[in-house]
Amino acid sequence: MAAEDARYRQSSQYLLWSFSPSQLASIRENTNAAARSAIAARLSSLPASSSNTLSAPTSSANTPDPEGSSTPALPEFLTPAEEALLVTFYTSELLRAGDHANMSDEIKATAAAIFRRFYVVNSIMTYPPQEMLIVALFFGCKAEGHFPSISEFGKTFGKENPDDILAGEFLLCQGLRFALEVRNPFRALKGAVMELGLLPDIEASRLAAAERRAREILRFSPLITDAYFHYTPSQIMLAALSLADRGLAERLIQETFHYVAPASNNSGADTPMSDAATTTTAPSKRAPATRVGGEEDKATIIGSHVRDKVLGAIEACRDMLAKELPERREHWTNKTVYKAQLQPLRKKLNKCRDPERSNLVGLQRARRQQAARKDDSDDEDDLDGQARGGGGGGGGGGTTLEEDGAVFGDAANLKGHKGGGGQVKKGLEDPFGPPL
Amino acid sequence: MAGSPFGAPTAAPAPDGQQLDLDGPEQWNETVKRKYVKEKKIGEGTYANVYRGHMRHDPSTLVAIKKIKHQDDYRDGMPPAAVREMKYLQELRHPNIIRLLDTFGTGVDTLNFVLEYLPLGDLEMLIRDVHRVRYGVADIKAWMGMLTRAVWFCHSNYVLHRDIKPNNLLIAADGEVKLADFGLAQSFADPGRRMTANVITRWYRPPELLFGARHYGGAVDVWSVAMVFAELIIRTPFLPGDSEFEQIALICKHIGTPTEENWPGVTQLRDYTVPSEVVPVWGKEAYMGRFGAVGADGVDLLVKTLALNPAKRITAHEMLQHRWWRADPKPTPKEDLPRKSGGEEKMGADLKRKNGLLDEENGTRGAKVARKLDFGQAK
Numbered sequence: 120m121a122a123e124d125a126r127y128r129q130s131s132q133y134l135l136w137s138f139s140p141s142q143l144a145s146i147r148e149n150t151n152a153a154a155r156s157a158i159a160a161r162l163s164s165l166p167a168s169s170s171n172t173l174s175a176p177t178s179s180a181n182t183p184d185p186e187g188s189s190t191p192a193l194p195e196f197l198t199p200a201e202e203a204l205l206v207t208f209y210t211s212e213l214l215r216a217g218d219h220a221n222m223s224d225e226i227k228a229t230a231a232a233i234f235r236r237f238y239v240v241n242s243i244m245t246y247p248p249q250e251m252l253i254v255a256l257f258f259g260c261k262a263e264g265h266f267p268s269i270s271e272f273g274k275t276f277g278k279e280n281p282d283d284i285l286a287g288e289f290l291l292c293q294g295l296r297f298a299l300e301v302r303n304p305f306r307a308l309k310g311a312v313m314e315l316g317l318l319p320d321i322e323a324s325r326l327a328a329a330e331r332r333a334r335e336i337l338r339f340s341p342l343i344t345d346a347y348f349h350y351t352p353s354q355i356m357l358a359a360l361s362l363a364d365r366g367l368a369e370r371l372i373q374e375t376f377h378y379v380a381p382a383s384n385n386s387g388a389d390t391p392m393s394d395a396a397t398t399t400t401a402p403s404k405r406a407p408a409t410r411v412g413g414e415e416d417k418a419t420i421i422g423s424h425v426r427d428k429v430l431g432a433i434e435a436c437r438d439m440l441a442k443e444l445p446e447r448r449e450h451w452t453n454k455t456v457y458k459a460q461l462q463p464l465r466k467k468l469n470k471c472r473d474p475e476r477s478n479l480v481g482l483q484r485a486r487r488q489q490a491a492r493k494d495d496s497d498d499e500d501d502l503d504g505q506a507r508g509g510g511g512g513g514g515g516g517g518t519t520l521e522e523d524g525a526v527f528g529d530a531a532n533l534k535g536h537k538g539g540g541g542q543v544k545k546g547l548e549d550p551f552g553p554p555l
Numbered sequence: 556m557a558g559s560p561f562g563a564p565t566a567a568p569a570p571d572g573q574q575l576d577l578d579g580p581e582q583w584n585e586t587v588k589r590k591y592v593k594e595k596k597i598g599e600g601t602y603a604n605v606y607r608g609h610m611r612h613d614p615s616t617l618v619a620i621k622k623i624k625h626q627d628d629y630r631d632g633m634p635p636a637a638v639r640e641m642k643y644l645q646e647l648r649h650p651n652i653i654r655l656l657d658t659f660g661t662g663v664d665t666l667n668f669v670l671e672y673l674p675l676g677d678l679e680m681l682i683r684d685v686h687r688v689r690y691g692v693a694d695i696k697a698w699m700g701m702l703t704r705a706v707w708f709c710h711s712n713y714v715l716h717r718d719i720k721p722n723n724l725l726i727a728a729d730g731e732v733k734l735a736d737f738g739l740a741q742s743f744a745d746p747g748r749r750m751t752a753n754v755i756t757r758w759y760r761p762p763e764l765l766f767g768a769r770h771y772g773g774a775v776d777v778w779s780v781a782m783v784f785a786e787l788i789i790r791t792p793f794l795p796g797d798s799e800f801e802q803i804a805l806i807c808k809h810i811g812t813p814t815e816e817n818w819p820g821v822t823q824l825r826d827y828t829v830p831s832e833v834v835p836v837w838g839k840e841a842y843m844g845r846f847g848a849v850g851a852d853g854v855d856l857l858v859k860t861l862a863l864n865p866a867k868r869i870t871a872h873e874m875l876q877h878r879w880w881r882a883d884p885k886p887t888p889k890e891d892l893p894r895k896s897g898g899e900e901k902m903g904a905d906l907k908r909k910n911g912l913l914d915e916e917n918g919t920r921g922a923k924v925a926r927k928l929d930f931g932q933a934k
């Protein structure tokens with residue numbers, strides 16, 4: 120178990136995708152703020168008539184403004200809290216879609232985790248969650264080593280055009296920072312059940328019932344909450360087990376600590392307990408836990424100190440999971456709840472979508488055209504770029520990457536193309552600055 | 556910046572002053588991309604072109620940039636090999652596993668892996684260049700040690716490589732061997748899971764896969780390690796079957812016929828067929844003639860990795876505990892290991908030095924090599 124946890128600290132899940140609650144909240148605020156200003160800028164640079172995503176712009180938006188000072192009315196944006204609520208709703212939709220397609224627990228869990236990661240760094244106002252959840256399910260299969268045919272997969276979800284899904288794949292991957300692995304707690308649960316099964320005084324029926332319930336919890340509760348961002352797989356597993364049968368979880372913790380405690384003397388901060396504890400709050404991982412292991416007779420003190428930390432983490436995780444027990448599946452599909460809480464937010468979302476990015480297929484098409492336009496600069500050895508009539512830079516010296524950059528990111532061109540006017544970019548560079 | 560996987564996700568101008576309108580992840584991608592400068596193409600594989608490159612801020616730091624090709628015959632988005640390589644290399648950090656330094660996108664959706672630069676070719680080049688590259692037991696022990704540690708590390712992270720062969724063992728400037736090409740890798744954490752049997756290059760493929768087993772584990776890689784071990788000794792592929800059928804026949808002939816006695820359950824495997832003449836499993840002594848150069852201990856290890864029954868095959872972890880590593884001669888320090896002859900232009904290099912003299916690159920270690928056994932004559 121010690122080696123297991125030491126390895127976890129090397130994982131991308133820990134290094135890239137673990138945060139303390141306050142860190143996570145602040146990243147989400149940043150994401151929301153960045154989306155607001157980007158969308159505001161894009162909306163106000165669009166000729167009002169060309170924007171179909173903007174619902175009913177006020178009539179004044181079409182009126183030439185002699186002073187040049189007024190901007191089109193901006194929609195009301197989603198707040199970070201509203202975004203979070205909607206992401207949770209769409210996560211529940213993702214899980215339902217996964218059930219519908221008979222996907223394995225691992226795939227659904229991985230898909231849910233990557234969907235939520237994506238929306239930590241991207242706003243749902245920027246990229247459409249309804250589409251991205253299907254992309255996440257498709258890519259979740261791949262991340263778990265299954266490679267479905269896109270046409271088969273698309274049919275399951277009534278998506279006849281493969282591009283509807285494929286257009287979001289790279290985007291999703293980039294949003295994940297190309298870290299595809301999700302560490303799910305299902306294997307930890309199997310291990311725990313095996314370990315408990317070895318204890319002479321535990322009834323098989325009790326253990327089976329606890330396993331069933333814990334698994335049911337793992338299939339929903341940690342996926343629809345932020346548990347994966349804050350806790351290790353074994354903490355999540357223990358929290359779920361504790362919700363299923365507190366006695367069994369406590370017993371397991373007791374056995375684990377009893378078993379591992381002596382090791383803390385030798386390996387100091389590398390013990391599973393200290394690891395588990397530092398994992399709870401992401402900041403401490405950057406300033407590694409103070410090494411106390413060197414001092415001889417502190418082992419027992421550390422043991423209990425660390426143990427308290429771990430227990431605290433498990434309790435906190437338990438509280439988090441308890442708010443979304445599997446019975447809450449019904450809540451998220453409940454018509455009344457939907458009408459009262461979710462529908463208004465979806466309507467609001469429809470009005471503040473990014474005009475440039477909320478249509479994945481359109482966005483990709485625009486990018487392709489843009490890439491094709493600069494294709495002449497590709498050199499001959501870059502066959503893949505040419506075969507697709509795009510695909511970006513070639514070899515041939517150090518300028519290539521910069522050229523690629525221009526292709527990939529030049530949203531000004533994109534707007535020029537969509538809006539049909541070269542003036543758009545000018546608007547952005549207006550000395551008075553963008554409207555927000 | 557700390558706390559966000561992308562740094563601050565704001566729409567700030569790019570460093571060069573060019574007004575880029577990028578969302579957080581796109582900006583991050585841009586920043587990663589700009590860390591490197593791509594140079595000339597240095598290799599091509601089935602699914603990628605490989606370029607040399609360097610760090611923009613420090614041109615002396617070289618990297619390899621593996622740019623994934625768009626495959627016209629794969630219509631289902633990002634190709635499996637790219638997904639697998641990206642997933643596993645991102646997680647596996649070990650001195651004997653090729654290090655993925657960064658990943659970025661170019662164009663619309665082209666993946667680029669930035670890998671540590673491994674300029675000294677691969678083990679296959681060394682094995683094949685019998686006339687100019689000479690090596691001995693101590694060198695084999697060093698290479699095998701590095702390979703075994705890499706495989707052990709993969710397995711202890713529940714990752715199967717599934718394409719171990721000399722060609723996928725690249726060599727760093729300091730002589731360190733690195734397991735590369737994770738395009739077929741797969742996690743085997745879930746023992747109940749069915750996996751495809753159609754993996755591992757045929758000559759290195761174990762009998763259970765040739766028989767179509769859908770449930771398997773680390774033992775498949777261990778068999779490949781055995782094949783690499785044998786090949787290092789005899790300097791030619793040990794069991795070069797032209798077809799799956801011939802591959803099975805070769806295994807039966809040289810190692811023994813898998814039967815219910817030596818491998819309970821084997822006859823139940825989907826594609827189990829063996830030549831009618833049953834060959835008893837060869838004992839250690841039988842290997843001493845052809846492989847004896849690595850000593851009795853070395854042969855003992857080889858035979859344990861060649862167990863037909865995957866359940867009886869030694870694990871990578873057990874391999875590392877074998878006494879051969881500690882027996883004399885000690886493994887050659889990596890800096891002193893033989894290197895490929897010729898410079899960058901390894902392909903089609905003239906093999907005129909038929910007498911096996913060392914070229915200048917290896918000249919400095921001539922004395923050392925002379926003390927060692929030379930397997931170059933084996934044909």
Ligand SMILES: Nc1ncnc2c1ncn2[C@@H]1O[C@H](COP(=O)(O)OP(=O)(O)OP(=O)(O)O)[C@@H](O)[C@H]1O
Nearest residue numbers: 598599600601602603605619670671672673674736
């Ligand atoms: N890190 C590296 N440093 C130097 N050269 C490299 C590196 N990686 C790959 N190469 C070169 O590029 C070639 C192709 O790379 P690689 O084998 O990874 O591609 P692939 O598409 O997976 O190939 P394969 O057809 O064997 O599956 C290698 O044979 C090697 O010559």
Ligand SMILES: [Mg+2]
Nearest residue numbers: 600722723736
């Ligand atoms: Mg290769």
